[in-house]
Every structure is written in structure tokens, then in C-alpha cells.
Amino acid sequence: MGAPSLMFQEICEQPAALSATISSLLPRRPEIAGLARDVRAVLFIARGTSDNAAVYGSYLVQVHAGRLASLASPSVATTYGARIDLAGVLAVALSQSGQTEEIVSTLEWAAACGARTLAITNGGAASPLAQAADVALITLAGTELAVPATKTFTTQLAALAVLALALGAPLDAGELAAVPDAVADLLACPPDLSPVVDGLAGVPGVVVSGRGMAYAAALELALKLKEACYLHAMGLSYADLLHGPIAVVDEQTPAVVLAADSGPALAGTVDLARRVRGAGARAYGIGGGPELAAASSAWLPGPGLPEWLAPIGLIVPGQLLTEALARRLGLDPDRPRGLSKVTQTD
Amino acid sequence: MGAPSLMFQEICEQPAALSATISSLLPRRPEIAGLARDVRAVLFIARGTSDNAAVYGSYLVQVHAGRLASLASPSVATTYGARIDLAGVLAVALSQSGQTEEIVSTLEWAAACGARTLAITNGGAASPLAQAADVALITLAGTELAVPATKTFTTQLAALAVLALALGAPLDAGELAAVPDAVADLLACPPDLSPVVDGLAGVPGVVVSGRGMAYAAALELALKLKEACYLHAMGLSYADLLHGPIAVVDEQTPAVVLAADSGPALAGTVDLARRVRGAGARAYGIGGGPELAAASSAWLPGPGLPEWLAPIGLIVPGQLLTEALARRLGLDPDRPRGLSKVTQTD
Numbered sequence: 001m002g003a004p005s006l007m008f009q010e011i012c013e014q015p016a017a018l019s020a021t022i023s024s025l026l027p028r029r030p031e032i033a034g035l036a037r038d039v040r041a042v043l044f045i046a047r048g049t050s051d052n053a054a055v056y057g058s059y060l061v062q063v064h065a066g067r068l069a070s071l072a073s074p075s076v077a078t079t080y081g082a083r084i085d086l087a088g089v090l091a092v093a094l095s096q097s098g099q100t101e102e103i104v105s106t107l108e109w110a111a112a113c114g115a116r117t118l119a120i121t122n123g124g125a126a127s128p129l130a131q132a133a134d135v136a137l138i139t140l141a142g143t144e145l146a147v148p149a150t151k152t153f154t155t156q157l158a159a160l161a162v163l164a165l166a167l168g169a170p171l172d173a174g175e176l177a178a179v180p181d182a183v184a185d186l187l188a189c190p191p192d193l194s195p196v197v198d199g200l201a202g203v204p205g206v207v208v209s210g211r212g213m214a215y216a217a218a219l220e221l222a223l224k225l226k227e228a229c230y231l232h233a234m235g236l237s238y239a240d241l242l243h244g245p246i247a248v249v250d251e252q253t254p255a256v257v258l259a260a261d262s263g264p265a266l267a268g269t270v271d272l273a274r275r276v277r278g279a280g281a282r283a284y285g286i287g288g289g290p291e292l293a294a295a296s297s298a299w300l301p302g303p304g305l306p307e308w309l310a311p312i313g314l315i316v317p318g319q320l321l322t323e324a325l326a327r328r329l330g331l332d333p334d335r336p337r338g339l340s341k342v343t344q345t346d
Numbered sequence: 347m348g349a350p351s352l353m354f355q356e357i358c359e360q361p362a363a364l365s366a367t368i369s370s371l372l373p374r375r376p377e378i379a380g381l382a383r384d385v386r387a388v389l390f391i392a393r394g395t396s397d398n399a400a401v402y403g404s405y406l407v408q409v410h411a412g413r414l415a416s417l418a419s420p421s422v423a424t425t426y427g428a429r430i431d432l433a434g435v436l437a438v439a440l441s442q443s444g445q446t447e448e449i450v451s452t453l454e455w456a457a458a459c460g461a462r463t464l465a466i467t468n469g470g471a472a473s474p475l476a477q478a479a480d481v482a483l484i485t486l487a488g489t490e491l492a493v494p495a496t497k498t499f500t501t502q503l504a505a506l507a508v509l510a511l512a513l514g515a516p517l518d519a520g521e522l523a524a525v526p527d528a529v530a531d532l533l534a535c536p537p538d539l540s541p542v543v544d545g546l547a548g549v550p551g552v553v554v555s556g557r558g559m560a561y562a563a564a565l566e567l568a569l570k571l572k573e574a575c576y577l578h579a580m581g582l583s584y585a586d587l588l589h590g591p592i593a594v595v596d597e598q599t600p601a602v603v604l605a606a607d608s609g610p611a612l613a614g615t616v617d618l619a620r621r622v623r624g625a626g627a628r629a630y631g632i633g634g635g636p637e638l639a640a641a642s643s644a645w646l647p648g649p650g651l652p653e654w655l656a657p658i659g660l661i662v663p664g665q666l667l668t669e670a671l672a673r674r675l676g677l678d679p680d681r682p683r684g685l686s687k688v689t690q691t692d
Contacts, residue, residue, distance in 0.1 A: 040431055041387060043414065047585055059419065063426045068389065068435065070416025073405065074585065075558045079610045080409045085386055089414065102585065204550040205578040212421045232551040232578035232599070239393055239420065239448065253578070264425045 007146035007228070007326075007333040011319045014151045015184035018312070020140035021155040022176055025162040028137065032166035035116050035135050039090040039167075041068040043115065045106045049149040049223060050094035050156060053120075056216035056311050057092065057160040063213075064169035064308060074102050077109035086115035092163065096144070096152040098123025098130055107132050120159045122152045137162070146334040148228045150319050153220060154183070157312045164308075175306050182303045183313055191317060193324045195298035196256075196284045200225075200321075201328050203252055205232030209241050209272060210258040210314075212265035214287070217258050217311040221286075221318035228326045228333045238265075238272050249281040254297070258314050259288035263307030270295045287314045353492035353574070353672075353679040357665045360497045361530035364658070366486035367501040368522055371508040374483065378512035381462050381481050385436040385513075387414040389461065391452045395495040395569060396440035396502060399466075402562035402657050403438065403506035409559075410515035410654060420448050423455035432461035438509065442490070442498040444469025444476055453478050466505045468498045483508070492680040494574045496665050499566060500529070503658045510654075521652050525659065528649045532662055539663075539670045541644035542602075542630045546571075546667075547674050549598055551578030555587050555618060556604040556660075558611035560633070563604050563657040567632075567664035574672045574679045584611075584618050595627040600643070604660050605634035609653030616641045633660045 042061045044054035051071065058069040072091075076082045091110035095103045098121035107129065111117050119133035122141045130136035139155035161176050200206060206225065210218030215237050222235030241255075249255055255276040259269040266288055273283040273295040285292040287302025287310065300321070303313025326333035388407045390400035400417050407415040418437075422428045437456035441449045444467035453475065457463050465479035468487045476482035485501035507522050546552060552571065556564030561583050568581030587601075595601055601622045605615040612634055619629040619641040631638040633648025633656065646667070649659020672679035 040434075041414065059422065062419065062422045062430055063428045066428070066430055068387065068416065068430055068432060070414065073408065073561075073583075075561075075583075075611065076405065076408045079558050079614070082409045082412070084408055084412055084414055086414060088386075212425050215419075215421075230596075232580065234578070234580060237419075237421075250576075265421065268425070 005146065005323060005333045007148055007150060007323045010144055010146055010150045011316065011323065012187055013142065014154050014316065015180040015187065017141040017151040017155050018158055018183060019180040021158050022179065024140055025137055025159055026173060026177070029162065029166040031135060032118070032163060035118060036090050036167055038088060039067065039116065040088045041070070043070055043072050043086070043089050043091045043110060045072045045074065045091060045093040045103055045110065046095070047074070047100065047103065049153050049220060050096060052216050052220040052223060053094055053153060053156040053160060055219055056157050056213070057163065059213050059216065060160060060164040060169065060308065061167060064171055065164050065167035067167065072106060074106040077106045078102055084113050086110055086113035089115040090118060091115040092118045092120065093129055093133065094120045094156055095129050096122045096149055098127025104128045104132050120156055122155065147336055148224055148322065148333060154312050154315065161309060171308055175309060179305060179309055179312050182305050183316055186303050186313060186316055190320060191300045193300070193321055196300060196321055197324050197328050199254060199282055199284060199298060200231070200325055203254060205253050207241065207249055207253065207255040208233055208235050209238055209255060211238035211268050213263065213307055213311055214258045214260055214265060214314060217314040217318065220315050221256065221258065224318060224322040227336050228322050229329055229331065238268055241272065249276055249279050251280050254282035254284060256284045256286065257292070258286045259292050260307040260310035260314070261287060261289040261302055261304060266291065286317050351492065351669060351679045353494055353496060353669045356490055356492055356496045357662065357669065358533055359488065360500050360662065361526040361533065363487040363497040363501050364504055364529060365526040367504050368525065370486055371483055371505055372519060372523070375508065375512040377481060378464070378509060381464060382436050382513055384434060385413065385462065386434045387416070389416055389418050389432070389435050389437045389456060391418045391420065391437060391439040391449055391456065392441070393420070393446065393449065395499050395566060396442060398562050398566040398569060399440055399499060399502040399506060401565055402503050402559070403509065405559050405562065406506060406510040406515065406654065407513060410517055411510050411513035413513065418452060420452040423452045424448055430459050432456055432459035435461040436464060437461040438464045438466065439475055439479065440466045440502055441475050442468045442495055444473025450474045450478050466502055468501065493682055494570055494668065494679060500658050500661065507655060517654055521655060525651060525655055528651050529659055529662055532649050532659060536666060537646045537663060539646070539667055542646060542667055543670050543674050545600060545628055545630060545644060546577070546671055549600060551599050553587065553595055553599065553601040554579055554581045555584055555601060557584035557614050559609065559653055559657055560604045560606055560611060560660060563660040563664065566661050567602065567604065570664060570668040573682050574668050575675055575677065584614055587618065595622055595625050597626050600628035600630060602630045602632065603638070604632045605638055606653040606656035606660070607633060607635040607648055607650060612637065632663050
């Protein structure tokens with residue numbers, strides 16, 4: 001065994017990063033509520049890992065805060081220079097670095113179209129994105145050195161949970177404050193990853209799926225497996241998987257399915273795992289409690305969080321799995337080929 | 347050579363299907379405009395192939411009709427039963443069959459939340475989806491027998507072009523009326539598919555990408571390759587590809603990139619093809635004129651349509667490619683495993 005990877009170290013820093021971020025942002029709910037008064041829709045602006053965080057934000061805002069939410073197509077602003085009526089819209093831009101020009105310019109475009117603007121970034125209050133927004137929520141993940149984002153992602157999710165509370169979602173802020181301990185518990189007793197690592201080490205591709213709140217964690221795990229393990233990993237919602245691509249699941253192409261331990265999406269996810277196995281493929285479960293464990297070929301326990309917060313913890317076994325699989329494949333999880341830490345697109 | 351596949355026959359029926367659909371729907375613009383008076387946002391409700399059509403509708407509405415557009419997460423309605431303020435929203439549901447319960451119930455949910463409702467379906471005016479909507483646009487693709495949707499997809503795109511015109515997009519309806527002839531021209535002189543079929547016949551996966559308007563065609567081609575060829579095909583936008591998954595492109599994983607022959611997204615797509623080849627991977631171009639042809643390892647000409655309509659024609663070489671590749675792989679393009687024509691999800 002060599003020195004632990006930076007990615008592994010940063011995975012383990014998440015309880016502290018989450019604790020600092022949540023303590024800092026929860027008191028800012030009145031300021032966010034003021035910005036969002038009369039807002040009828042939320043437009044998320046993000047790319048890559050931040051886009052997966054935005055999917056979580058979109059479900060939270062719609063399911064619990066009664067507003068329409070959507071993900072922007074930045075090219076509408078940057079490539080086409082379209083003019084859209086965004087009165088009554090809160091534009092929420094997410095960028096770990098706060099430096100990505102495309103995200104900054106799309107947020108500026110939203111403001112010019114009449115939106116109010118909020119930034120969520122780990123880049124600090126002086127970053128271009130924070131400077132461009134009416135209100136900036138700074139996550140306190142500290143410096144992240146491994147290219148695959150981990151603690152900057154989970155702290156974004158925590159900031160989005162604060163946003164949902166500020167928008168009036170009838171949820172318990174105390175449950176959010178308890179998330180760092182739940183993640184610490186999970187890291188203190190890490191699951192045995194080897195059955196899943198063994199199962200994924202020889203396959204050309206994998207499908208990663210989740211329903212509702214857990215879908216964001218599925219998308220993020222698929223991205224991690226693509227980035228760090230070069231796996232052909234497809235993140236698909238439960239329904240989209242049934243609407244066609246289930247044809248790609250076979251003895252060489254397993255599925256990983258994620259679910260909260262409770263909530264209305266659990267039963268469908270358990271059914272999905274059974275259907276995958278019925279098609280002759282392996283289904284690896286993450287979370288979902290005893291029901292998903294029983295339906296899975298191999299299983300990693302989740303964080304034991306209420307459904308609305310489960311994605312913050314559900315991605316953690318996925319991060320550990322990604323890091324271990326990369327090393328098993330002889331890859332450096334900290335420095336995937338073709339990627340740099342700040343991506344500029346136009 | 348055996349009998350041509352149903353999929354091939356239905357690809358060739360597209361000029362007639364498009365002509366009938368466009369002639370039937372263009373006169374309904376005033377009715378649609380009346381339904382959409384005071385509408386500030388459009389919410390598309392769809393799954394699978396119809397979801398790819400919705401992506402096209404989303405770009406059209408935002409770039410050319412000045413309204414925010416978003417894709418619904420049906421589970422917000424069906425799994426969570428959320429209540430969202432949808433006043434001032436036009437909900438547009440797309441389903442080829444008009445039978446998919448999840449789509450019908452999500453449209454009914456949108457109406458209960460205050461949205462006005464439009465259906466686009468090939469299932470006829472008596473279908474449950476058409477019955478549930480304030481206004482129904484019936485596509486006239488005729489019966490589609492092959493499981494991979496072709497003519498029902500392109501006629502959906504045509505209906506969405508009519509919607510954009512009805513919403514006041516300053517575009518030329520005469521250009522839409524000319525689409526069937528452009529598709530007929532392309533089918534009359536089909537390109538030599540063999541260099542691309544040869545290149546895809548032995549690979550485990552492929553990335554399919556496009557920017558702006560062409561993104562919807564890229565997503566749809568990726569879905570076709572997954573459904574009919576069991577390829578690990580990832581449909582990714584230009585920017586999302588650069589934000590991480592470009593790591594999966596290598597000598598064993600080519601990219602297919604699609605672009606209109608003109609428009610602001612072309613230059614970036616040409617750059618992407620060059621970057622893919624710079625990473626040691628092959629880039630197969632579809633459309634994009636001589637610039638993309640020169641940047642590509644092999645190339646299939648597009649339809650010669652203006653950018654706003656290009657996806658209707660750009661998918662056609664992709665459909666032909668899918669059908670030919672499935673046969674090359676010894677698969678029946680008409681009956682992929684694990685799929686049926688009408689998919690029910692909850």
C-alpha cells in the first residue's frame with residue numbers, strides 16, 4: 001500500500017467541510033428569502049459535477065418548495081445570445097472554482113434578462129462568480145487538489161438544502177445540521193467495497209440509476225466512474241432506463257442503483273434492481289436499506305439520512321468505490337487523463 | 347441481402363410523414379398562439395425519444411421565442427405528488443403512442459397546478475394524451491412498427507417547429523415547409539455509411555455530441571445506438587464533454603459529432619472534432635459542411651437545412667447508420683431485446 005490518494009483524503013475531510021459550510025450558511029436563510037421574494041421559478045446554471053448538484057437542487061425546490069425549477073442550457077446565453085423574459089426567476093449558478101467564464105457570463109446574462117441571482121461557489125467571496133451575483137453562498141470545503149470533485153460537491157448539496165429551507169420548504173433544519181455526523185459515521189465504519197470493486201473491474205460499462213432525490217447522486221457517481229476509472233458509465237433515471245437503454249444491461253454490463261433508506265422512490269428502485277437481475281445482469285445497491293440489499297447482487301449501506309438529505313451521504317460510498325476501483329485498475333484517481341481542475345468552455 | 351428492415355422502410359417514409367404533418371399543423375398556429383397568450387415559460391413532459399424531441403423544443407423556444415423552457419421530472423408529479431405554481435406556464439407533453447400513463451398523469455398534474463396544456467402525439471385525437479390536453483397536435487407519421495422510433499421522432503420535431511412559430515419566433519414557415527424535400531433529397535442519394543459502420547462495429551462505446559440546436563439530434567442518435575446496437579453510447583453536449591467525460595475518448599472509444607451546416611454552434615463543434623482526434627480518438631462527423639468534414643476521420647453529409655430546422659434532417663444519416671450497424675452486428679434493428687413499443691413507467 002502506498003500513500004493514500006488525495007481523493008481519499010478529501011473524501012475523509014467531508015464531515016468537517018460539511019459542518020463548516022452548514023454552520024456558515026444556515027444563518028443566511030433570511031437574506032436568501034429576501035432575495036427570492038415573489039420568485040416563481042428557479043433556474044440553475046452549472047456544468048459537470050455542479051450540474052449534478054443542480055439536479056438535486058431542482059428536485060428539492062420542486063418537491064419541497066413549490067416552485068418550478070430548471071437547468072439552464074448555457075449555450076442559449078453564450079452561443080446564441082438569446083433574450084428571454086426572466087422576471088420572477090431566481091438564477092442560481094454553481095461553480096466550485098467560481099472561475100468558469102461560461103457560468104459567470106450565463107449568470108450575468110440571466111441578470112440582464114431580469115432574474116435575481118445567487119452564486120454557490122467554493123472559490124471565495126472574491127471569485128468572479130461570487131462578485132457577479134446579488135447574493136453569494138460560499139462553501140467552506142477548503143482547497144480540493146484531486147481532480148475528481150468530492151467535498152466541493154457535497155458542500156454544494158448542503159448549500160442547496162439551505163436554499164430550499166430559505167424558500168420555505170417545510171423541512172427540519174436540524175436534520176441538515178446532523179448530516180456531518182452521519183457522514184462521519186459512515187466513514188468511520190467503511191463498507192467492504194471489494195465485492196463491488198471486483199464486479200466492476202472487468203466490465204466495459206455500467207449503468208448508474210436512481211429515482212427522484214437519489215437521481216442526482218446516481219448522475220454524480222456515473223460522472224466519477226467516467227472521470228477516474230474511464231468506465232462507460234451511464235447515469236440514467238429509473239424511468240429513462242426503462243424507456244430504452246435497459247437493452248444495454250447484460251451479463252457484461254451491471255447496474256448500480258442508489259436509493260434513500262425511505263421515501264416514495266424506494267419501492268421503484270427495488271423493483272428496478274430486481275428487473276436488472278431478471279435481465280441476467282448484476283445489480284449493485286447503494287443505500288435503500290434492507291429492501292434494496294435483499295434485491296441486490298452486492299450492496300453498500302447508505303448514510304441513514306432522511307430522504308431529502310440522502311444524496312449528500314449516498315454519494316460517499318460511491319466516492320470510495322470510485323477511488324478504490326481506479327487504484328485496482330492501475331489508474332491514479334487524483335489525475336485522470338484529459339482533465340484539469342478548472343474547465344473553461346465557451 | 348434479405349428483405350429491408352421495417353426500420354429502414356420507416357426511415358424512408360419520413361418525407362411523406364413530415365409533409366402530411368407540417369401541412370396539417372401549420373394552419374393551427376393561431377389556435378396555439380391563443381392557448382399560449384401571456385405564457386412566460388414552457389414545460390416539456392416526455393420520456394425516451396420524446397425527451398430528445400423536447401430538448402429540441404427547449405432550444406427553439408428559448409433561442410427563438412424568448413421564453414424560458416424546461417424539461418419536467420415526471421417523478422416530481424407522479425412519485426412525490428408535489429404542488430407547484432404553474433400559472434403562466436404552457437405544459438407540452440410528447441408521447442408517440444399517446445398512451446404512456448406517466449406522461450398523461452404528469453400533464454394532468456400540470457393542469458391542476460395552473461398550467462395550460464398542449465399534447466403532441468402520433469396516437470390520434472382519441473388517445474388519452476390528446477384527450478387530456480387543452481390543444482392536441484397530432485403528428486401524421488402513420489403506424490410505426492420497428493421498435494426504434496424514426497418517423498414518429500422527426501414528425502415530433504416538426505410539430506415543435508410549428509409551436510415555436512406560433513409562439514412568435516421570427517422564423518420563416520416556408521423553410522419548415524421545405525424540410526420534407528430536403529429529407530427526400532438526402533434519402534435519394536444516401537451517403538456511403540461503410541467507413542463509419544466499420545469504425546463502430548468493433549468498439550465497446552462511443553460518445554455522441556452536438557452543441558445548441560444539434561444537441562437534440564446527438565442525444566437521439568446516442569439513444570438509437572443504445573437501443574438497436576447495444577453500444578455504450580453517451581449523448582453529451584459539447585461543454586459537458588469537455589467538463590469531464592472527455593477522459594473516456596480514446597483509440598477504442600470514438601466520438602460522433604453532429605452540427606448544422608451553419609450557425610453559431612458550428613465553430614465549436616469543429617474544434618471539438620479536432621480535440622477528439624488530438625486525444626488519439628476518431629471523430630465521425632455528421633453535417634457541419636466542409637469544415638466539419640475536414641476535421642473528421644470520416645464524415646456523412648447533413649441535410650442542408652437552416653440551423654433551426656437542421657436536427658430534423660441531421661438525425662436521418664444517424665438513423666441509417668444505426669440500422670446498418672445493427673445488421674452488421676447481426677442484430678435485428680426492428681426488435682431490440684428488452685424493449686416494447688409502448689413503455690409504461692410509474
